[in-house]
Amino acid sequence: MRLQLMTWPEVATYLERSRGMLVPIGSTEQHGPTGLIGTDALTAEGLALATGEAAGAVVAPTLPIGMAQHHLGFPGSASLRPSTLLALVRDVVSSFAVTGFRRFLFINGHGGNVAPLRAAFSELYAESSFAGVPGEVRCALCNWYEASALAPFVREMYGEAEGSHATPSEVALAAYYHPGQLRPIPLDPPVAPDGHDFQDAADYRRRFPDGRIGSNPALAREEHGARIHALVVGELVERYRTFLAEA
Amino acid sequence: MRLQLMTWPEVATYLERSRGMLVPIGSTEQHGPTGLIGTDALTAEGLALATGEAAGAVVAPTLPIGMAQHHLGFPGSASLRPSTLLALVRDVVSSFAVTGFRRFLFINGHGGNVAPLRAAFSELYAESSFAGVPGEVRCALCNWYEASALAPFVREMYGEAEGSHATPSEVALAAYYHPGQLRPIPLDPPVAPDGHDFQDAADYRRRFPDGRIGSNPALAREEHGARIHALVVGELVERYRTFLAEA
Amino acid sequence: MRLQLMTWPEVATYLERSRGMLVPIGSTEQHGPTGLIGTDALTAEGLALATGEAAGAVVAPTLPIGMAQHHLGFPGSASLRPSTLLALVRDVVSSFAVTGFRRFLFINGHGGNVAPLRAAFSELYAESSFAGVPGEVRCALCNWYEASALAPFVREMYGEAEGSHATPSEVALAAYYHPGQLRPIPLDPPVAPDGHDFQDAADYRRRFPDGRIGSNPALAREEHGARIHALVVGELVERYRTFLAEA
Amino acid sequence: MRLQLMTWPEVATYLERSRGMLVPIGSTEQHGPTGLIGTDALTAEGLALATGEAAGAVVAPTLPIGMAQHHLGFPGSASLRPSTLLALVRDVVSSFAVTGFRRFLFINGHGGNVAPLRAAFSELYAESSFAGVPGEVRCALCNWYEASALAPFVREMYGEAEGSHATPSEVALAAYYHPGQLRPIPLDPPVAPDGHDFQDAADYRRRFPDGRIGSNPALAREEHGARIHALVVGELVERYRTFLAEA
Amino acid sequence: MRLQLMTWPEVATYLERSRGMLVPIGSTEQHGPTGLIGTDALTAEGLALATGEAAGAVVAPTLPIGMAQHHLGFPGSASLRPSTLLALVRDVVSSFAVTGFRRFLFINGHGGNVAPLRAAFSELYAESSFAGVPGEVRCALCNWYEASALAPFVREMYGEAEGSHATPSEVALAAYYHPGQLRPIPLDPPVAPDGHDFQDAADYRRRFPDGRIGSNPALAREEHGARIHALVVGELVERYRTFLAEA
């Protein structure tokens, strides 16, 4: 149930039975020499739409640009400042809440969004906490790449070469949604240098010259993407139902 | 050339020959009892992608949520505050500029975005103006629904029933991109009450009870959308080329 | 009824019969080699005071500095950032509303203020829209230079030499309010280069070297100002009455 | 030398010999049952214009609305939030600085502006301090009502009945600039209750029911205003010259 | 009664008898060649704790970093921008108010905090003033170094050599709280250059090369600190009781 393809009376009907919404959020950033710049948004969107289909949930339009200041050393990357992302999420959630939505499950495809999103949720909650009244809105965050159902598959298929950016799993999933987009370009070295400490864009590029972190996305296959899709959607549906059922 | 489906080395190559970018921006808001909530984003995106194809221009991911506070009386609508939209546009443009983009043509599908977007451009320009140095970035705004090529067609097909919100032309264009989405639901009255003065959401809903302004979207046909698409894309391509060529 | 020359009990009495207010807003910016830096504020103020006189309306103090980042290449210009102007207008309107004012007609003398003002109105309306309650405040914008009664006169007197910045009509109107301020200095060329695309201050100065856009303000006469004053005030009075009468 | 009545080439010529500017700032707030709402702005403006005349200094347009949240219990008062006033002053000063102004002496007529203005100056200075470079701009604040030349006159004329808001001295000065504006309305009690601790608007109105603090403005005469004008202008001219001469 | 060493049920019990709180605020900035960087925070904290002890008042944790942009030319200094300090104080006060605190007496050790603190109080009050309702929170500011009980002692002990920054009195008080911290380092000149006009960090360092203003902190003795402590605490206790008793 893609919100963009609904009319307002259809949403009104939906709100009679549910107050929940899925909100895909991605990023617009380099994913190594072969990965798509839209990977994080495309995967979050694909997963959210299928989850919405399976769970009968409305899916908001995908927020395509996230917090990716560390990728700005690579052409085509974009970023919001964390404070901008806070304001954006605050407005999106509180405006959807005006007409009755109450539970927002963010399906996130990008690690750099996690801290700003959690901070944004607290910023929202702070409104009622500072007012000394109970709030009506509840937000939750699902980073699809951390789905527990995904880990065994990834370990088996890619082992250490999964890495943590421009991973074969995200590349495979994006390729599943956009067939024909795998670039058969040789990567050098096949497995990128690893690490997890980086600061700004210049520091990132110095440490990870072609943009990948610890990964070999050449291992990605479209058919892996199909499998990842199934594994993650199953878990997301479950997560969403639990979220709605929470007191 | 959808940026989301490019890799960073491909963007690097593109930047050697062009510094331009198309940025579709829409809204998430009611479009009357039969129009799609995503109309403004879907049409801006469809037009931008075709314009990018024809002009060899990179197309940024669509910004799907705009300034639509006056629509918040209808389920499923969302809005950024104008100040949030300013911050968003400032970050999007200036982060794309880090890696070399210089000219940003916004393809806009929503009247409520116009003032905040123009204000955002001035906010961006103010950075260099206050610093007393020449700026490198140039932004322009194209509201597709104001394309001069469009007016005769609209007048002929819909006359007065075009109205100004949930218009048959935008509904037709969205239906062209998403076949099968026209709702054959009777509208009462067929042509909605007209007007152009409205303030907040409660005021808007009072004046325009089903969300439409002056329009009869039941006149929309998918094949009209095809024609609108062709007319507007032609003009947008021209506009983009002129924009790039300006001194 | 200049608010600055009233006492609070007089305002209390006024509020028993009217909730309306006129708010003149101008700019502090170059107006070519011969135009006054205060042109936009002085004209807005002069028109607002006469309109207030004729319509029995309270006139707020003139906001003298607007959004004019593009003029900062010329000595004596000043500017607010659009985001600052949003905050300013939000505070001015909502603080006047505390004691009972409800309808604010801005009399504006400067094109650069239009987008920020419209954005500011939406920012104000968003407060009630996001709260899901009807708002009490209503704002409207009148750009005096767009008065329909003015166009024929301008066309007849100045033709193409009206241009769009440092126009003979605004120079004449300012001279009407401040007799003896016309500078009989030769302009070269008599009619300035025209255009409407400009970005920041450096870009503006490059395109319009002496600050004028398409105008020949040497055509301005004080007696023209008297005529312009009468034409525009008549229309503003009408506009204000309609505004107050709107449901 | 009223900036609003200058042209940009005249300002350019001025800047060759001086980098100084006077900036009058007032407030729009109740001044008791008989005082003018514009008192603080009108007096600051009158003094600044005369000071500019005597000292050969450019005088910026008056900022008419200040920080007066505590007066919002009285009709016709308006206020900026302190944070808005900070942003306003930051933009005004830094935009004037773009074309060469360097020293800004604020002539202030309202106690409520003092803390926000001083904070705004620090906000401006913080830009260079945080950048680790010497700044070019210098601001100073003159509260005209604290002029040392004024104290003996006030003591002699009004004694304790000067009070601290809606004082006879400010009422007299405003009346000097706007003859015929003294309201011969009886005040009850003649001398208002005194105090200096107040918080928000409700608290202020509770403590000072007719708006005055400790004053008897019925003592004001237009001719007192003439004397006050002369005393204060003399001191302001001196202050300005010292300010310009400081290393 | 140091809040940090209480439990929430103990605070609940306290709130049954009092709604008052002491909030020490200092700065982290150079205090000349021999003064401690923490002087302003350490003295505010020491005085607040003793005042709380004597008056039975809860003492909030010390806010250790204030507005000190002018000290950033000296190693180890830190500063908040005034706008940040406004936001900080707004949040601290309004969050403590959620659970019942209503009166906040700030014990301040640093002149640079005064304007931002006063502006912050107005920002807080503006919330209720703009809402048109009476506010519940009341803030007051005590700059301990201005205690009237202190002046005679300081005059007697240090005379002109008290100066206004890195004063012997504040150095003595800090040494009283932290015995053994007096540095017996020769100062050159013994009494620092005086002044009170300074702008940013570069300007400050130029005028006051070793950081002191007009003072000779070599005169400070730990036993002076004991005396200062007693004098000021007495006055603060009185001030706090008056504050609580105000209508």
Add this chain to the structure above:
Amino acid sequence: MRLQLMTWPEVATYLERSRGMLVPIGSTEQHGPTGLIGTDALTAEGLALATGEAAGAVVAPTLPIGMAQHHLGFPGSASLRPSTLLALVRDVVSSFAVTGFRRFLFINGHGGNVAPLRAAFSELYAESSFAGVPGEVRCALCNWYEASALAPFVREMYGEAEGSHATPSEVALAAYYHPGQLRPIPLDPPVAPDGHDFQDAADYRRRFPDGRIGSNPALAREEHGARIHALVVGELVERYRTFLAEA
């Protein structure tokens, strides 16, 4: 090396050999019926001071109030909004950087600070990333309660009764720094209800009625605190040295 007890020349000397700094950050919030409100700040401070001692590092003053909106249902709790904490950290770090500090290791005692702190670091890095230049500042975060050396001890001593808020380990550590502060008050139930999903203050209090989450702080002993101190400081020293040594 507590910065507050240093002079600026001593800091200058320090900066010749090191650019590193430890920044303790805590929170002011309920810690169950027996835990101290200052627990998170007191523990972060105690650990940071000992780490600084062992590693020869300067220790900034403790930031005592963090992001704790969810605790505002319990008396004595305070909170910054996430956006305020972002601004605070941005100013603290960038002002310390003015005089030469480059590496900032935050010693954090509170889970609610994690997302805002990480977001704040990104906000800082975004400055150089958006400017397209390499930044000089590097920040890192150490949540002491996640020290790997701590886990075995906690498991052995408290098992499941460690819980996640008002834990026996943090209560023990605070008691080690402040002997005599353990409250021998019976807890009911001994082990608090567990959970990790909570939103605003009302929701938190509903789920965790006495403030604790899953913990039995009655198990805490001062001597445990001594052991925890030793274990964690050892790890922090190591972490700090690694941080300084990173390329």
